[in-house]
Amino acid sequence: MPQDAAVPRHPRRRWGWTALALLALLGILAWRFWHHETPPAAPPPAAVTAVxxxxxxxxxxxxxxxxxxxxATTSVTVRVRVDGQLERIDFNEGQDVKAGDVLAQIDPRPLRAQLEQVRAAKARDAAQLANARVDLQRYLALAEQGASSRQQADTQAALVKQLDAAVQTDQAAVDYAAVQLGYTTIRSPISGRTGVRLIDVGNIVHAADANGLVVVNQxxxxxxxxxxxxxxxxxxxxxxxxxxxxxxxxxxxxxxxxxxxxxxxxxxxxxxxxxxxxxxxxxxxxxxxxxxxxxxxxxxxxxxxxxxxxxxxxxxxxxxxxxxxxxxxxxxxxxxxxxxxxxxxxxxxxxxxxxxxxxxxxxxxxxxxxxxxxxxxxxxxxxxxxxxxxxxxxxxxxxxxxxxxxxxxxxxxxxxx
The missing domain is CATH 2.40.30.170 (Efflux pump adaptor protein, beta barrel domain)
Structure with missing residues (x-):
């Protein structure tokens, strides 16, 4: 055999080196397993702030x-009840008022004159009634003596009743004129608070006006x-x-x-x-x-x-x-x-x-x-x-x-x- 020919290695030596490598690898793995640090446990969740x-x-x-x-419990639009010139305003807008407080004044002179006129008419009719009653007594006395007819006495009695009715009519006219005169002073019908004034002093007001003077709310x-x-x-x-x-x-x-x-x-x-x-x-x-x-x-x-x-x-x-x-x-x-x-x-x-x-x-x-x-x-x-x-x-x-x-x-x- 030539001297330069390669000589094959022995198989036992090859397997020996392989075993040594495996043992070294196992040793390294074992060392890493036993000496590896355990990772720290996860911290508990933080507390939550709550009410x-x-x-x-x-x-x-x-x-x-x-x-x-x-x-409003009660709401009233205050209106005038007679015709005339608005002479005075006695409230402020937004004012608290009580029932009966004066809110305004209408010129009272025409209605005062009417009141005096019907009073005079009543006085005239009352005087005639008194005279007729005296005449009635005379006619009754004469009728009893036969010096006057009974018919004349009855006629006089009817005249007395007629004049008495006239006096009662006059009294009603006096009362009506007094009420009308009282309407010239405008008063609050309820207790409450006034609103916006709807008319100014100096205007001629009428009972038939659509708008009132002021609204009062309770x-x-x-x-x-x-x-x-x-x-x-x-x-x-x-x-x-x-x-x-x-x-x-x-x-x-x-x-x-x-x-x-x-x-x-x-x-x-x-x-x-x-x-x-x-x-x-x-x-x-x-x-x-x-x-x-x-x-x-x-x-x-x-x-x-x-x-x-x-x-x-x-x-x-x-x-x-x-x-x-x-x-x-x-x-x-x-x-x-x-x-x-x-x-x-x-x-x-x-x-x-x-x-x-x-x-x-x-x-x-x-x-x-x-x-x-x-x-x-x-x-x-x-x-x-x-x-x-x-x-x-x-x-x-x-x-x-x-x-x-x-x-x-x-x-x-x-x-x-």
């Missing part, structure tokens, strides 16, 4: 709501006329019977519903349903010493028709909606959030009654639900000052809103069940 409140059972008013218009007390659907008539009548003759309570709010303006009493349920609109008209009366209600003002009206005894209610903002229905976030004893399904009842203003799923004493999330999920820690929102400067914690303020009666603070809804 919470404790649910309480309470008596809640049941009510119906509608839109109403404020109206605004204390004042009334509100509002409507409810015809389906509410039965509930209103039932509530009136349950009240035992006591008037139902009516509250009014401004159109933005910020705060209650006044509380009054229901005074009228109209005796007929309007078939064109399917509504019934109702009227309520309110004391209005501070004039917070004004004729022509539009208001939201809430008519109380009963009470829900020991109802569990929360602010409507507490309730969330999900694919499985309504739910609320509750805070457990360990301050973690949990999802609690609920069954809803009637909505009373800004509160909703919970018929099932929520027990009194449960702590619920009122504000801050956006970042919440089940199991997340809940941290109470810090205290903040209210509009008046007084400090109020989120829990305390929300608990008060959720636990107090909606009769004092609820914004009226457009329709209630």
């Amino acid at each position: 919470t409140a404790v649910v309480a059972a309470q008596d809640l008013p049941r009510y119906l709501t509608g839109i109403g218009t404020v109206q 605004i204390d007390p004042i009334t509100v006329l509002f409507t409810l659907p015809e389906d509410a008539v039965g509930r209103v009548n039932a509530a009136m019977q349950e009240a035992g003759g006591q008037p139902l309570v009516v509250d009014v709010y401004p159109r933005d519903g910020t705060q209650k303006l006044a509380a009054g009493k229901l005074t009228l349920v109209n005796n007929q349903i309007d078939t064109t609109t399917g509504t019934v008209s109702l009227k309520a009366t309110f004391d209005n010493p501070k004039h917070v209600l004004w004729p022509g003002q539009y208001v939201n009206v809430r008519l109380e028709i009963g009470t829900l005894k020991q109802a569990v209610a929360v602010e409507t903002s507490v309730i969330q909606r999900g694919p499985n229905g309504p739910f609320v976030f509750v805070v457990k004893a360990d301050d973690t959030a949990a999802v609690q399904p609920v069954r809803l009842g009637a909505t009373q203003g800004s509160q909703t009654v919970i018929e099932d799923g929520l027990a009194p004493g449960t702590r619920v999330v009122v504000d801050g639900q956006l970042k919440l999920r089940a199991g997340v820690k809940v941290k109470e929102a810090p205290a903040r000052a209210d509009a008046g400067g007084a400090p109020a914690t989120g829990a305390g303020a929300a608990s008060s809103a959720a636990a107090t009666s909606s009769a004092a603070s609820a914004r009226p809804a457009a329709a209630q069940p």
